[in-house]
Amino acid sequence: MIRASLLPAAGLLLLAAAGTAHADGSGSATLDAVKARGQLVCGVEGSTPGFSIPDSQGVYRGLDVDGCKAVAAAILGDSSKVKYVPLTSTNRFTALQAAEIDVLIRETTWTMGREASLGAEFAGINFYDGTGFIVKTAQGIKSAKELDGASVCVQPGTSTELAIADYFRQAKLKFTPILIDNYPELQAAFISGRCDVLSNDSSALATFRATQAKPADFMLLPEIISKEPLGPMVRKGDDKWFDIIRWTYFAQLIAEEHGLTSATIDAAATSQEPEVRRFLGLEGDLGKALGLDNKWAYNAIKQVGNAAEIWDRNMTPLGVPRGINALWNKGGLMYAPPMR
């Protein structure tokens, strides 16, 4: 009898506790933590050109870094309030699981296995990459199908290594892998002729080509043999936080679609276009619904720029063509749902 009457009472207490928790916070533990800290903690790779690497003055730059900055601008109104945590491919997921970082933006390939088993999920795709090959133009190779018997320079333990093994087996071609862990040494080995082909993500190969003294001496083969969609990752179970990361990224695409750049966004305040007005927080309460200020998207674009600006800042100087990473209406795969 006593037990029966106690149970509902305990249930009520629990409900009350949950209610007060709701009243205090935004409903997202991660968002509350970021706001209380006044800083976003962002896991990055830390040494890949174009994605995240410190320049000669020690300032982090890159596509992933700009992703962190946009989130910080959207939440805190200041893109500089980010703490970057460089992570290796081994400790990145632990860092996310142990809440050492708020979000992982570290060239991580979206795969089913990762999403199903790691307790974390992908909030979008900020870069469509894929494994490719680069050869010396003088070799006269025009296609990956001509690579029978080639020696291929590749970093051991990467998804690239698995992808080329699959590719050559499927195409019934023979190849000799030349495995070198250190990427600068791998590049040097390819230049000095220790292998016929260098294989890596196509973005990295384009960078390699663009930084050579004579880029025309090297040629990217047309085949892209694997899908490597890279994106930001968050812990499962915090859906509001997931929404913020996802929509901050969509905001960059929507801004590009509407031609809003960091330079023109202030002038856009007079625009009568409904979606632009909602974007700027002049109409509706979309920002509030995310648990943020209504100016969240404005801050992100004003301080960091739209998707095209971010690309031009980080990838264009490296000679990486935008290709499938362009907007959907310009022949690419980048597509954001409407903001309404």
Next chain:
Amino acid sequence: MAATHVVAEGPPVTAARDRPPADLVGPVAWLRRNLFNSWWSSAISILLGYLLVRWAWGLIDWAFVNAVWTLPATANPLDLAMPCRKLEGAGACWAMVGDKWRFILFGRYPYDMQWRPALCVVLFIALYGASANRLFWRKELLWIWIATLTVIAVLMWGGVLGMGFVPQDQWGGLPITLILATFGLAFAFPLAVAVALGRRSREMPVVRVLCVGYVELIRGVPLISLLFMASVMFPLFMPEGLNPDKLLRAQIAIILFAAAYLAEVVRAGLQALPKGQYEAADALGLSYWQKTRTIILPQALRMVIPPLVNTFIGFFKDTSLVLIIGIFDLLTAGKVAMADPVWSGFSTEIYIVVALIYFGFCYAMSSYSRGLEKQFGKAKNR
């Protein structure tokens, strides 16, 4: 060899000569005795000499004659490396070091505040210098250490005296290497002495078993796995958001690891001390701590200076293993500097610079220890 040796040291052939003949002493004689004493010895000497000269010639050509020393004035950062690329490996690209040296030395520390870590490096070196001088070996040295390390902490963190606050995740380069090595060895050494004494203790079996267990456990795993434990496993056991800093975790792992090795070195010294010393101290009626402090340790530690310094040097270099857990020490900063696409393909120059810095510190340590041995040995060799 033995025969000529005897001749060389033998008495002069005639009393009229006041100098030994030129073919028995002097550089020519030395060459003949050691490098050209038979036809195959001459052949090997000439071959090796030729290779050495050629190699040295190539090195000078590469490192000095053909090298690019200055950065070109260009608006496009990607063109910075063009003069170096045009050499196609015929010369060193020191311009790269010119572009990157501040990043290698200070990592991601805010650029306009880098005088602070620079001053810290100077303070560290001054501290080592002062501690090396026997004139300073008194109690006050401890206070000097505490004061200097406090100043270093204030300089690195800032946040007072008008200096901006710089969180640990932005520290990097040489100061990190010196911090890890200095704190690592400074804390590991007393711990090691305690563990070594504990392991030799007869009255306290529990302490002895604990000390043996600690040493064997730590020595049984590589430093890399300890660092991995500290950086990957440890956070999983902590409540969410309550994590000690990554640098601190790595520092503790290094202290624990170094202490286990140093403890074994110290124990070797304790065991090498003649039993008579222990018995004489007991006969004087000294307590355990008096005996240990005034009789046992001074003699035991003096005996193990070479292996101690050997371990110190090893650990100074082992701090570079924090590379794998993403801490920006000197070597990591160098590696990240190499990854810059502007300078892709150039890495030898940075490795050479980093190696020279490591060599400077390690060589200073080993030549100091040689001097120390000589000084301490004087009493014994008299």
